[in-house]
Amino acid sequence: MTPAGKRITLISVGILALAGVGSLLATELALKHSITLNSYGNPVGGSFRLMDATTGTMTDKSFQGRWMLVLFGATHCGQDACTPALQAMSAAMDEVDPGKRKMVIIFVSLDPDRDDAQRLRQYGETISPRVVAGTAAPFALADLAKEYHAPVEKMTDPEWDYAMRMSPQFVVMDPQTRYRGTIDAQADKASMAASLRQIMAADAPAP
Numbered sequence: 001m002t003p004a005g006k007r008i009t010l011i012s013v014g015i016l017a018l019a020g021v022g023s024l025l026a027t028e029l030a031l032k033h034s035i036t037l038n039s040y041g042n043p044v045g046g047s048f049r050l051m052d053a054t055t056g057t058m059t060d061k062s063f064q065g066r067w068m069l070v071l072f073g074a075t076h077c078g079q080d081a082c083t084p085a086l087q088a089m090s091a092a093m094d095e096v097d098p099g100k101r102k103m104v105i106i107f108v109s110l111d112p113d114r115d116d117a118q119r120l121r122q123y124g125e126t127i128s129p130r131v132v133a134g135t136a137a138p139f140a141l142a143d144l145a146k147e148y149h150a151p152v153e154k155m156t157d158p159e160w161d162y163a164m165r166m167s168p169q170f171v172v173m174d175p176q177t178r179y180r181g182t183i184d185a186q187a188d189k190a191s192m193a194a195s196l197r198q199i200m201a202a203d204a205p206a207p
Contacts, residue, residue, distance in 0.1 A: 037143060037144065037147050039147065040178065042173075042177075042178060042179040043179060044147075044148060044171055044179045044182075045070065045147060045148050045171050045173050045177075045179045046060070046147055046177070047059065047060050047177070048060050048106075048108075048144055050108065050134030050135060050136050051112075051117065051134055051135055051136060052117070052120070052132065052133070052134045053117050053118075053120040053121035053124055053132070053133050053134070054117060054121065055117040058132065058134055060173075060177050063104055063106070063132075064175065064176070064177065065175045066101075066102055066103060066104050066175055067102055067103040067104070067172065067173070067174060067175060067200070068103075068104055068105075068106050068172075068173040068177070069089055069093075069103065069104070069105045069106070069170040069171070069172055069173075069183070070105075070106045070108065070148055070170065070171040070172075070173065071085065071086065071089075071105065071106070071107055071108070071166070071167055071170050071171075071185060072108045072110055072145055072148065072150040072151075072152075072166065072167040073085075073107065073108075073109065073110065073164060073165075073166035073167065074109045074110050074111035074114070074115055074163065074164035075109065075111070075114070075119055075120070075123045076111060076114060076115075076157070076160045076162070076163045076164065077163055077164060077165075077166050078153075078155040078157070078163040078164060078165040078166060079155075079163075079166075081166040081185070081186070082107075082166045083127065085166060085170075085185040085186065086105060086107060086127045086128070086131055087127055087128070088187070088188060088189045088192055089105055089170060089183075089185075089192055090105065090127060090128035090130045090131065091189045092189045092190075092192035092193040092196055093105070093130055093196070094130075095189070095193045096193055096196045096197055096200070100129070100130065102175075103130065103196075104130055104132055105128075105130050105131045105132065105170075106132055106134070107124070107131050107132065107133040107134070108133075108134060108135065108141070108144065108145075108150075109133060109134070109135040109164075110135075110141055110145065110152055110164045111135070111164050112135040112136065112137065112138065112141070115135050120133035120134065120135065121133070145167075148171050149171070150167035150171075151165060151167060151168075152164075153165040166185060167185065168184070168185055168186075169182035169183060169184055169185050170182060170183045170185055172196075172199055180199050180202070181195075181199050183195045183196070183199075
């Protein structure tokens, strides 16, 4: 290799190393960021602030104007329940919202120790562009899960040592972040689509 080639190689390695360090620092910063919750007067659900799959920060305001279907779980999900639930809801959304502009799934990982930005991005990509995954520090996740009436439970797992239990239902928030109901996370696509249509057709709650 020529001296010029060696210099180019060293520069490239240095740039990649700095990018990796930057990603790690961004993840650590996001995970330490506290969440200030606001229920907006909802009996279930409300505001959130999460580290997203690009090591940035996403909040409920990021999705204002779209219906949000919020599900808690992890990429290491108890009984492998999360992936089929997300796939079924994504397919139901495609039926109800073929233009793919009105609805989004917010998948909240309860396992920040293993679900870093890269893993969350890869996991979402394997399911659907509708799935936006995020996480936060454990204490903040506990508060958020309580706000959304979702359990936080570790399960023993023979392959992964432990897994996180999926919440039993998707929490449906309308485009103004108002609670509109829940949908069984273990329902099939047809049932989910029917529930979505029924919820969206119902009169909006009083502001």
